[in-house]
Amino acid sequence: MRKTRFGATMAATAVIALALTACGDGEADQDAESQVSTKDSVSWMTMLHTATTPETDGVIETALEEHTGLTIEFQWVPDASRDEKINAALASDSLADIVSLTSINNTTVRQAMSQGQFWDVEEYLAEFPNLAEIPETTIDVARVDGGLYGVPYQKPQARYGVLVRQDWLDNLGLEVPHTIEDLTEVAKAFTENDPDGNGVADTVGFYDREESYGVGFRSLAGYFGAGQYFTVTEDDEVVPSFTTDEFKDAMEWYRGVYENGWVNQEFVTVQKQVQKDGIAQGKGGIVVSGLFEAKNFQEAARAADPNTPQDWALINDMTFEDVPRRILTDTNGGMGGWLAIPKSSVETEADLKVVLGFINDLMDEEAFDLMTNGVEGTHYELDADGVVTILDEAVWEQEVQPFGSSRPSEVVKAFKSSNPLTNQANELMEENAEFMVSNPAQALTSETYNAQWSLIDQQVMDAYNQYITGQIDMAGFEAVVDSLRGQGVDAVIEELTAAYAETQG
Incomplete structure:
Protein backbone atom coordinates (compact mmCIF):
# COMPACT_ATOMS: atom_id res chain seq x y z
CA MET A 1 0.00 0.00 0.00
CA ARG A 2 1.41 3.38 -1.02
CA LYS A 3 1.86 5.56 2.04
CA THR A 4 3.36 8.79 0.65
CA ARG A 5 1.22 11.86 0.17
CA PHE A 6 1.68 13.27 -3.32
CA GLY A 7 0.21 16.66 -2.54
CA ALA A 8 1.93 17.12 0.79
CA THR A 9 5.25 15.86 -0.59
CA MET A 10 5.08 18.24 -3.55
CA ALA A 11 4.27 21.19 -1.31
CA ALA A 12 7.14 20.33 1.03
CA THR A 13 9.57 19.93 -1.89
CA ALA A 14 8.62 23.35 -3.24
CA VAL A 15 9.21 24.89 0.18
CA ILE A 16 12.66 23.29 0.50
CA ALA A 17 13.64 24.62 -2.92
CA LEU A 18 12.45 28.07 -1.96
CA ALA A 19 14.38 27.96 1.28
CA LEU A 20 17.60 26.83 -0.45
CA THR A 21 17.44 29.66 -2.96
CA ALA A 22 16.99 32.23 -0.22
CA CYS A 23 20.79 32.11 0.37
CA GLY A 24 20.70 33.30 3.91
CA ASP A 25 18.23 36.08 3.39
CA GLY A 26 16.42 36.17 6.73
CA GLU A 27 13.23 37.66 5.33
CA ALA A 28 13.14 35.07 2.54
CA ASP A 29 13.79 32.28 5.03
CA GLN A 30 10.94 33.52 7.19
CA ASP A 31 8.64 33.71 4.15
CA ALA A 32 9.62 30.18 3.17
CA GLU A 33 8.81 28.92 6.64
CA SER A 34 5.37 30.50 6.41
CA GLN A 35 4.74 28.36 3.33
CA VAL A 36 5.58 25.10 5.09
CA SER A 37 2.46 23.09 5.80
CA THR A 38 2.32 21.17 9.04
CA LYS A 39 -1.15 19.89 8.17
CA ASP A 40 -1.44 16.18 8.96
CA SER A 41 -5.22 15.79 9.07
CA VAL A 42 -8.24 16.71 7.00
CA SER A 43 -11.87 17.18 8.00
CA TRP A 44 -14.54 16.40 5.44
CA MET A 45 -18.24 17.28 5.48
CA THR A 46 -19.73 14.74 3.09
CA MET A 47 -23.13 13.32 2.23
CA LEU A 48 -24.54 10.09 3.63
CA HIS A 49 -26.87 8.17 1.31
CA THR A 50 -27.33 5.11 3.52
CA ALA A 51 -29.41 4.45 6.62
CA THR A 52 -26.40 3.95 8.87
CA THR A 53 -23.15 5.84 9.46
CA PRO A 54 -19.88 3.89 9.24
CA GLU A 55 -17.96 3.43 12.45
CA THR A 56 -15.37 6.11 13.23
CA ASP A 57 -11.87 4.69 12.77
CA GLY A 58 -13.46 1.72 11.01
CA VAL A 59 -11.57 -0.49 8.60
CA ILE A 60 -12.18 1.65 5.48
CA GLU A 61 -11.40 4.94 7.18
CA THR A 62 -8.20 3.48 8.62
CA ALA A 63 -7.15 2.10 5.26
CA LEU A 64 -7.78 5.45 3.57
CA GLU A 65 -5.71 7.19 6.22
CA GLU A 66 -2.86 4.80 5.57
CA HIS A 67 -3.13 5.35 1.83
CA THR A 68 -3.25 9.16 1.98
CA GLY A 69 -0.96 9.67 4.98
CA LEU A 70 -3.50 11.95 6.65
CA THR A 71 -5.84 11.54 9.59
CA ILE A 72 -9.42 11.91 8.35
CA GLU A 73 -12.39 13.31 10.25
CA PHE A 74 -15.60 12.48 8.39
CA GLN A 75 -18.57 14.71 9.15
CA TRP A 76 -21.49 12.75 7.70
CA VAL A 77 -24.57 14.71 6.61
CA PRO A 78 -27.73 12.74 5.72
CA ASP A 79 -28.48 13.52 2.08
CA ALA A 80 -32.13 14.23 2.88
CA SER A 81 -31.09 17.24 4.98
CA ARG A 82 -28.07 18.32 2.94
CA ASP A 83 -29.35 21.73 1.87
CA GLU A 84 -30.42 22.64 5.39
CA LYS A 85 -27.10 21.57 6.90
CA ILE A 86 -24.94 23.11 4.17
CA ASN A 87 -26.85 26.41 4.23
CA ALA A 88 -26.47 26.62 8.01
CA ALA A 89 -22.75 25.81 7.83
CA LEU A 90 -22.21 28.41 5.12
CA ALA A 91 -24.08 31.06 7.08
CA SER A 92 -22.03 30.43 10.22
CA ASP A 93 -18.81 29.76 8.29
CA SER A 94 -18.39 26.60 10.39
CA LEU A 95 -17.01 24.48 7.59
CA ALA A 96 -14.72 21.49 7.33
CA ASP A 97 -11.52 21.47 5.25
CA ILE A 98 -13.51 19.83 2.45
CA VAL A 99 -17.23 20.32 1.90
CA SER A 100 -19.09 18.06 -0.51
CA LEU A 101 -21.44 20.38 -2.40
CA THR A 102 -23.68 18.07 -4.41
CA SER A 103 -26.73 20.31 -4.73
CA ILE A 104 -25.38 22.31 -7.64
CA ASN A 105 -28.46 24.52 -8.05
CA ASN A 106 -28.50 25.61 -4.42
CA THR A 107 -28.45 29.40 -4.59
CA THR A 108 -26.73 29.73 -1.21
CA VAL A 109 -23.90 27.54 -2.48
CA ARG A 110 -23.53 29.47 -5.72
CA GLN A 111 -23.56 32.79 -3.87
CA ALA A 112 -20.87 31.55 -1.49
CA MET A 113 -18.74 30.58 -4.46
CA SER A 114 -19.27 33.89 -6.23
CA GLN A 115 -18.39 35.76 -3.04
CA GLY A 116 -15.04 34.00 -2.72
CA GLN A 117 -15.78 31.75 0.25
CA PHE A 118 -13.94 28.84 -1.41
CA TRP A 119 -10.57 28.50 -3.10
CA ASP A 120 -10.48 28.66 -6.88
CA VAL A 121 -8.53 25.45 -7.51
CA GLU A 122 -8.20 25.44 -11.29
CA GLU A 123 -4.61 26.71 -11.47
CA TYR A 124 -3.43 23.97 -9.07
CA LEU A 125 -4.92 20.91 -10.76
CA ALA A 126 -1.99 20.40 -13.14
CA GLU A 127 0.31 19.77 -10.15
CA PHE A 128 -1.47 16.52 -9.28
CA PRO A 129 -1.55 13.57 -11.68
CA ASN A 130 -5.15 12.47 -11.12
CA LEU A 131 -6.62 15.97 -10.88
CA ALA A 132 -4.79 16.95 -14.05
CA GLU A 133 -6.75 14.25 -15.92
CA ILE A 134 -10.19 15.69 -15.15
CA PRO A 135 -11.79 16.24 -18.59
CA GLU A 136 -12.02 19.82 -19.76
CA THR A 137 -15.71 19.30 -20.52
CA THR A 138 -16.27 18.53 -16.83
CA ILE A 139 -14.25 21.59 -15.78
CA ASP A 140 -16.30 23.75 -18.14
CA VAL A 141 -19.65 22.88 -16.55
CA ALA A 142 -18.20 23.08 -13.04
CA ARG A 143 -17.21 26.74 -13.22
CA VAL A 144 -19.32 29.37 -11.48
CA ASP A 145 -18.79 32.97 -12.57
CA GLY A 146 -15.66 31.83 -14.34
CA GLY A 147 -14.09 30.22 -11.25
CA LEU A 148 -13.61 26.57 -10.35
CA TYR A 149 -14.46 26.67 -6.66
CA GLY A 150 -13.83 23.04 -5.90
CA VAL A 151 -12.65 19.79 -7.44
CA PRO A 152 -15.58 18.57 -9.55
CA TYR A 153 -17.05 15.19 -8.74
CA GLN A 154 -16.74 12.97 -11.82
CA LYS A 155 -19.64 10.69 -12.64
CA PRO A 156 -21.02 8.81 -15.65
CA GLN A 157 -22.77 11.29 -17.90
CA ALA A 158 -26.24 9.80 -17.61
CA ARG A 159 -27.04 7.06 -15.11
CA TYR A 160 -30.83 6.97 -15.18
CA GLY A 161 -33.34 4.67 -16.76
CA VAL A 162 -36.56 2.83 -15.92
CA LEU A 163 -36.41 -0.24 -13.70
CA VAL A 164 -39.28 -2.71 -14.03
CA ARG A 165 -39.87 -5.89 -12.05
CA GLN A 166 -38.99 -8.63 -14.54
CA ASP A 167 -40.53 -11.38 -12.42
CA TRP A 168 -43.84 -9.48 -12.34
CA LEU A 169 -43.74 -9.09 -16.10
CA ASP A 170 -43.17 -12.83 -16.41
CA ASN A 171 -46.01 -13.61 -13.98
CA LEU A 172 -48.43 -11.54 -16.07
CA GLY A 173 -47.08 -12.60 -19.47
CA LEU A 174 -46.01 -9.06 -20.37
CA GLU A 175 -43.09 -7.88 -22.49
CA VAL A 176 -40.47 -5.41 -21.31
CA PRO A 177 -41.82 -1.94 -22.19
CA HIS A 178 -39.75 0.46 -24.30
CA THR A 179 -42.31 3.22 -24.89
CA ILE A 180 -44.22 5.45 -22.48
CA GLU A 181 -47.43 4.02 -23.89
CA ASP A 182 -46.42 0.43 -23.06
CA LEU A 183 -44.99 1.50 -19.70
CA THR A 184 -48.39 2.97 -18.81
CA GLU A 185 -50.07 -0.35 -19.55
CA VAL A 186 -47.52 -2.15 -17.37
CA ALA A 187 -48.20 0.30 -14.52
CA LYS A 188 -51.90 -0.47 -14.82
CA ALA A 189 -51.31 -4.24 -14.84
CA PHE A 190 -48.95 -4.11 -11.88
CA THR A 191 -51.64 -2.27 -9.91
CA GLU A 192 -54.73 -4.20 -10.94
CA ASN A 193 -53.67 -7.73 -11.91
CA ASP A 194 -51.97 -9.08 -8.78
CA PRO A 195 -48.44 -9.39 -10.23
CA ASP A 196 -47.01 -11.04 -7.09
CA GLY A 197 -49.79 -13.63 -7.06
CA ASN A 198 -50.62 -13.30 -3.37
CA GLY A 199 -54.34 -12.70 -3.96
CA VAL A 200 -54.22 -9.26 -2.31
CA ALA A 201 -54.47 -5.86 -4.00
CA ASP A 202 -51.29 -4.54 -2.37
CA THR A 203 -49.12 -3.46 -5.31
CA VAL A 204 -48.84 -0.41 -7.57
CA GLY A 205 -47.01 0.29 -10.79
CA PHE A 206 -44.76 3.29 -10.17
CA TYR A 207 -43.24 3.67 -6.72
CA ASP A 208 -42.18 7.30 -6.38
CA ARG A 209 -40.88 9.57 -3.62
CA GLU A 210 -41.05 13.18 -2.44
CA GLU A 211 -38.23 14.21 -4.80
CA SER A 212 -40.37 13.23 -7.81
CA TYR A 213 -40.30 16.71 -9.32
CA GLY A 214 -36.52 16.87 -9.40
CA VAL A 215 -35.67 13.19 -9.86
CA GLY A 216 -38.02 10.47 -11.12
CA PHE A 217 -40.60 12.60 -12.89
CA ARG A 218 -37.94 14.89 -14.33
CA SER A 219 -36.31 11.91 -16.00
CA LEU A 220 -39.66 10.76 -17.35
CA ALA A 221 -40.38 14.26 -18.66
CA GLY A 222 -37.17 14.03 -20.67
CA TYR A 223 -38.71 11.27 -22.78
CA PHE A 224 -41.48 13.72 -23.72
CA GLY A 225 -38.84 16.18 -24.96
CA ALA A 226 -38.50 18.35 -21.84
CA GLY A 227 -35.07 19.74 -21.07
CA GLN A 228 -32.86 19.18 -18.07
CA TYR A 229 -33.86 22.15 -15.86
CA PHE A 230 -33.56 24.60 -18.77
CA THR A 231 -34.24 24.48 -22.50
CA VAL A 232 -32.96 26.54 -25.42
CA THR A 233 -35.89 27.49 -27.66
CA GLU A 234 -35.81 27.85 -31.44
CA ASP A 235 -35.29 31.58 -30.85
CA ASP A 236 -32.19 30.88 -28.72
CA GLU A 237 -33.96 31.87 -25.53
CA VAL A 238 -32.94 29.97 -22.39
CA VAL A 239 -36.14 29.12 -20.48
CA PRO A 240 -36.96 26.93 -17.48
CA SER A 241 -38.18 23.52 -18.59
CA PHE A 242 -41.29 23.83 -16.42
CA THR A 243 -42.53 26.58 -18.77
CA THR A 244 -42.46 24.32 -21.84
CA ASP A 245 -45.27 22.34 -23.41
CA GLU A 246 -43.22 19.13 -23.25
CA PHE A 247 -42.88 19.35 -19.48
CA LYS A 248 -46.58 20.09 -19.06
CA ASP A 249 -47.51 17.22 -21.39
CA ALA A 250 -45.52 14.90 -19.13
CA MET A 251 -47.30 16.34 -16.09
CA GLU A 252 -50.70 15.68 -17.63
CA TRP A 253 -49.74 12.08 -18.36
CA TYR A 254 -48.37 11.50 -14.83
CA ARG A 255 -51.46 13.04 -13.28
CA GLY A 256 -53.49 10.44 -15.14
CA VAL A 257 -51.24 7.73 -13.71
CA TYR A 258 -51.90 9.14 -10.23
CA GLU A 259 -55.66 9.47 -10.72
CA ASN A 260 -55.86 5.82 -11.77
CA GLY A 261 -53.93 4.71 -8.70
CA TRP A 262 -51.01 3.38 -10.70
CA VAL A 263 -48.45 5.19 -8.51
CA ASN A 264 -48.26 5.19 -4.72
CA GLN A 265 -50.72 7.86 -3.65
CA GLU A 266 -48.59 9.17 -0.77
CA PHE A 267 -45.44 9.69 -2.83
CA VAL A 268 -45.15 13.40 -1.92
CA THR A 269 -44.26 12.39 1.66
CA VAL A 270 -42.12 9.31 0.92
CA GLN A 271 -38.44 9.79 1.72
CA LYS A 272 -35.68 8.09 -0.25
CA GLN A 273 -34.98 5.34 2.28
CA VAL A 274 -38.71 4.65 2.72
CA GLN A 275 -38.98 4.33 -1.06
CA LYS A 276 -36.13 1.81 -1.09
CA ASP A 277 -37.72 -0.16 1.73
CA GLY A 278 -41.09 -0.19 -0.04
CA ILE A 279 -39.53 -1.44 -3.24
CA ALA A 280 -37.67 -4.17 -1.37
CA GLN A 281 -40.96 -5.17 0.23
CA GLY A 282 -42.60 -5.52 -3.19
CA LYS A 283 -45.00 -2.59 -2.93
CA GLY A 284 -44.26 -1.28 -6.42
CA GLY A 285 -42.79 -2.59 -9.64
CA ILE A 286 -41.59 0.45 -11.62
CA VAL A 287 -38.87 2.82 -10.41
CA VAL A 288 -37.29 5.68 -12.33
CA SER A 289 -33.81 5.79 -10.88
CA GLY A 290 -30.16 5.13 -11.45
CA LEU A 291 -29.72 1.89 -13.39
CA PHE A 292 -27.23 0.75 -10.74
CA GLU A 293 -30.03 0.74 -8.13
CA ALA A 294 -31.55 -2.48 -9.51
CA LYS A 295 -28.85 -4.54 -7.85
CA ASN A 296 -29.39 -2.69 -4.56
CA PHE A 297 -33.15 -3.26 -4.68
CA GLN A 298 -32.68 -6.92 -5.42
CA GLU A 299 -30.19 -7.47 -2.62
CA ALA A 300 -32.28 -5.53 -0.10
CA ALA A 301 -35.26 -7.71 -0.96
CA ARG A 302 -33.25 -10.90 -0.59
CA ALA A 303 -31.83 -9.71 2.72
CA ALA A 304 -35.38 -9.38 4.00
CA ASP A 305 -36.47 -12.69 2.46
CA PRO A 306 -33.79 -15.01 1.00
CA ASN A 307 -36.45 -16.81 -1.01
CA THR A 308 -37.71 -13.71 -2.81
CA PRO A 309 -37.68 -14.04 -6.61
CA GLN A 310 -37.25 -10.27 -7.18
CA ASP A 311 -35.58 -9.56 -10.51
CA TRP A 312 -35.40 -6.43 -12.64
CA ALA A 313 -35.46 -5.36 -16.26
CA LEU A 314 -33.18 -2.38 -16.89
CA ILE A 315 -34.45 -0.04 -19.62
CA ASN A 316 -32.40 2.83 -21.05
CA ASP A 317 -34.14 3.27 -24.42
CA MET A 318 -37.59 4.51 -23.34
CA THR A 319 -39.26 6.75 -25.95
CA PHE A 320 -42.52 8.66 -26.39
CA GLU A 321 -44.36 8.97 -29.71
CA ASP A 322 -42.06 10.59 -32.29
CA VAL A 323 -39.60 12.16 -29.83
CA PRO A 324 -36.09 10.85 -30.63
CA ARG A 325 -34.38 8.67 -28.06
CA ARG A 326 -32.87 10.84 -25.31
CA ILE A 327 -31.96 10.71 -21.64
CA LEU A 328 -31.55 13.67 -19.32
CA THR A 329 -28.25 13.75 -17.50
CA ASP A 330 -28.62 13.28 -13.76
CA THR A 331 -25.00 14.29 -13.21
CA ASN A 332 -24.81 17.56 -15.17
CA GLY A 333 -22.96 15.90 -17.99
CA GLY A 334 -20.63 14.03 -15.68
CA MET A 335 -20.22 16.69 -13.00
CA GLY A 336 -21.86 15.75 -9.72
CA GLY A 337 -20.93 18.76 -7.61
CA TRP A 338 -17.77 19.99 -5.97
CA LEU A 339 -15.30 19.03 -3.32
CA ALA A 340 -15.01 22.61 -2.15
CA ILE A 341 -12.23 23.90 0.09
CA PRO A 342 -13.21 26.87 2.33
CA LYS A 343 -10.68 29.64 2.80
CA SER A 344 -11.77 29.97 6.43
CA SER A 345 -10.71 26.38 7.19
CA VAL A 346 -7.74 26.07 4.85
CA GLU A 347 -6.00 29.40 5.16
CA THR A 348 -2.71 28.99 3.29
CA GLU A 349 -1.73 27.85 -0.18
CA ALA A 350 0.55 25.23 1.36
CA ASP A 351 -2.36 23.72 3.30
CA LEU A 352 -4.54 23.94 0.18
CA LYS A 353 -2.05 21.78 -1.69
CA VAL A 354 -2.11 19.20 1.11
CA VAL A 355 -5.91 18.99 0.80
CA LEU A 356 -5.74 18.78 -2.98
CA GLY A 357 -3.11 16.06 -2.63
CA PHE A 358 -5.54 14.16 -0.40
CA ILE A 359 -8.32 14.41 -2.99
CA ASN A 360 -5.85 13.36 -5.69
CA ASP A 361 -4.89 10.28 -3.68
CA LEU A 362 -8.53 9.27 -3.30
CA MET A 363 -8.63 8.98 -7.09
CA ASP A 364 -5.93 6.30 -7.10
CA GLU A 365 -7.23 2.85 -8.03
CA GLU A 366 -6.36 1.51 -4.58
CA ALA A 367 -8.45 4.14 -2.78
CA PHE A 368 -11.25 3.78 -5.32
CA ASP A 369 -11.26 0.04 -4.68
CA LEU A 370 -11.49 0.61 -0.92
CA MET A 371 -14.43 3.02 -1.24
CA THR A 372 -16.21 0.80 -3.77
CA ASN A 373 -15.62 -2.80 -2.70
CA GLY A 374 -13.81 -2.60 0.62
CA VAL A 375 -10.86 -4.71 1.73
CA GLU A 376 -10.14 -7.82 -0.30
CA GLY A 377 -10.61 -10.93 1.81
CA THR A 378 -12.73 -9.02 4.33
CA HIS A 379 -15.48 -7.49 2.20
CA TYR A 380 -15.00 -9.10 -1.20
CA GLU A 381 -13.08 -11.68 -3.16
CA LEU A 382 -11.69 -11.47 -6.67
CA ASP A 383 -11.65 -14.47 -8.98
CA ALA A 384 -9.27 -15.23 -11.86
CA ASP A 385 -11.52 -13.37 -14.30
CA GLY A 386 -11.50 -10.21 -12.17
CA VAL A 387 -15.07 -10.67 -10.97
CA VAL A 388 -15.84 -9.05 -7.62
CA THR A 389 -18.02 -11.00 -5.19
CA ILE A 390 -19.18 -9.37 -1.97
CA LEU A 391 -18.64 -11.81 0.89
CA ASP A 392 -21.23 -10.52 3.35
CA GLU A 393 -23.76 -8.03 2.02
CA ALA A 394 -24.77 -6.75 5.47
CA VAL A 395 -21.17 -6.10 6.49
CA TRP A 396 -20.42 -4.41 3.15
CA GLU A 397 -23.48 -2.18 3.49
CA GLN A 398 -22.44 -1.11 6.98
CA GLU A 399 -18.71 -0.66 6.48
CA VAL A 400 -18.19 0.16 2.80
CA GLN A 401 -21.33 1.37 1.02
CA PRO A 402 -21.51 4.78 2.79
CA PHE A 403 -18.17 5.77 1.25
CA GLY A 404 -19.27 5.10 -2.32
CA SER A 405 -21.08 8.41 -2.85
CA SER A 406 -18.03 10.34 -1.61
CA ARG A 407 -15.62 9.02 -4.23
CA PRO A 408 -14.20 12.05 -6.07
CA SER A 409 -14.53 10.07 -9.28
CA GLU A 410 -16.87 7.23 -10.13
CA VAL A 411 -15.12 6.56 -13.43
CA VAL A 412 -11.69 5.49 -12.17
CA LYS A 413 -12.35 1.85 -12.92
CA ALA A 414 -15.24 -0.46 -13.78
CA PHE A 415 -15.28 -3.69 -11.78
CA LYS A 416 -16.82 -6.88 -13.07
CA SER A 417 -19.44 -8.15 -10.67
CA SER A 418 -20.88 -11.52 -9.82
CA ASN A 419 -24.27 -9.81 -10.03
CA PRO A 420 -25.32 -9.54 -13.70
CA LEU A 421 -27.52 -6.52 -12.93
CA THR A 422 -24.43 -4.52 -11.98
CA ASN A 423 -22.62 -5.42 -15.19
CA GLN A 424 -25.68 -4.63 -17.28
CA ALA A 425 -26.15 -1.28 -15.52
CA ASN A 426 -22.54 -0.30 -16.24
CA GLU A 427 -22.97 -1.15 -19.92
CA LEU A 428 -26.25 0.76 -20.25
CA MET A 429 -24.92 3.84 -18.43
CA GLU A 430 -22.01 3.95 -20.85
CA GLU A 431 -24.45 3.61 -23.75
CA ASN A 432 -26.53 6.49 -22.35
CA ALA A 433 -23.74 8.97 -23.08
CA GLU A 434 -24.64 8.94 -26.79
CA PHE A 435 -28.20 10.12 -26.06
CA MET A 436 -27.49 12.40 -23.11
CA VAL A 437 -29.22 15.79 -22.84
CA SER A 438 -27.50 18.27 -20.53
CA ASN A 439 -28.57 21.50 -18.87
CA PRO A 440 -27.65 24.32 -21.27
CA ALA A 441 -27.61 26.83 -18.41
CA GLN A 442 -25.21 24.97 -16.16
CA ALA A 443 -22.11 26.92 -17.18
CA LEU A 444 -23.95 30.22 -17.69
CA THR A 445 -24.09 33.03 -15.16
CA SER A 446 -27.19 34.76 -13.83
Missing part, protein backbone atom coordinates in the same frame (compact mmCIF):
# COMPACT_ATOMS: atom_id res chain seq x y z
CA GLU A 447 -27.07 36.86 -10.69
CA THR A 448 -30.82 36.52 -10.24
CA TYR A 449 -30.56 32.74 -10.56
CA ASN A 450 -27.80 32.62 -7.94
CA ALA A 451 -29.82 34.75 -5.56
CA GLN A 452 -33.36 33.48 -6.01
CA TRP A 453 -33.65 30.19 -7.86
CA SER A 454 -33.92 27.87 -4.87
CA LEU A 455 -37.03 29.70 -3.66
CA ILE A 456 -38.52 29.84 -7.15
CA ASP A 457 -37.94 26.15 -7.78
CA GLN A 458 -39.41 25.22 -4.39
CA GLN A 459 -42.64 27.01 -5.28
CA VAL A 460 -42.79 25.29 -8.66
CA MET A 461 -42.21 21.93 -6.98
CA ASP A 462 -45.06 22.62 -4.56
CA ALA A 463 -47.33 23.47 -7.49
CA TYR A 464 -46.22 20.30 -9.29
CA ASN A 465 -47.15 18.19 -6.25
CA GLN A 466 -50.50 19.94 -5.98
CA TYR A 467 -51.24 19.40 -9.66
CA ILE A 468 -50.30 15.72 -9.77
CA THR A 469 -52.36 14.98 -6.65
CA GLY A 470 -55.40 16.84 -8.00
CA GLN A 471 -55.39 19.86 -5.69
CA ILE A 472 -55.08 22.28 -8.61
CA ASP A 473 -55.59 21.99 -12.36
CA MET A 474 -53.17 22.94 -15.14
CA ALA A 475 -54.49 26.48 -15.12
CA GLY A 476 -53.59 26.62 -11.44
CA PHE A 477 -50.07 25.38 -12.12
CA GLU A 478 -49.60 27.91 -14.91
CA ALA A 479 -50.90 30.66 -12.62
CA VAL A 480 -48.15 29.84 -10.11
CA VAL A 481 -45.53 30.01 -12.85
CA ASP A 482 -46.94 33.30 -14.14
CA SER A 483 -46.86 34.77 -10.64
CA LEU A 484 -43.18 33.89 -10.39
CA ARG A 485 -42.21 35.66 -13.61
CA GLY A 486 -42.07 39.01 -11.87
CA GLN A 487 -40.32 37.44 -8.88
CA GLY A 488 -37.20 36.47 -10.79
CA VAL A 489 -38.12 34.00 -13.53
CA ASP A 490 -38.18 36.59 -16.31
CA ALA A 491 -34.95 38.14 -15.07
CA VAL A 492 -33.28 34.71 -15.03
CA ILE A 493 -34.45 34.07 -18.59
CA GLU A 494 -33.11 37.43 -19.74
CA GLU A 495 -29.73 37.00 -18.02
CA LEU A 496 -29.19 33.40 -19.09
CA THR A 497 -30.24 34.16 -22.66
CA ALA A 498 -27.72 37.00 -22.80
CA ALA A 499 -25.00 34.77 -21.37
CA TYR A 500 -25.88 32.02 -23.85
CA ALA A 501 -25.69 34.48 -26.75
CA GLU A 502 -22.14 35.37 -25.70
CA THR A 503 -21.11 31.73 -25.84
CA GLN A 504 -22.46 31.45 -29.38
CA GLY A 505 -20.18 34.21 -30.59
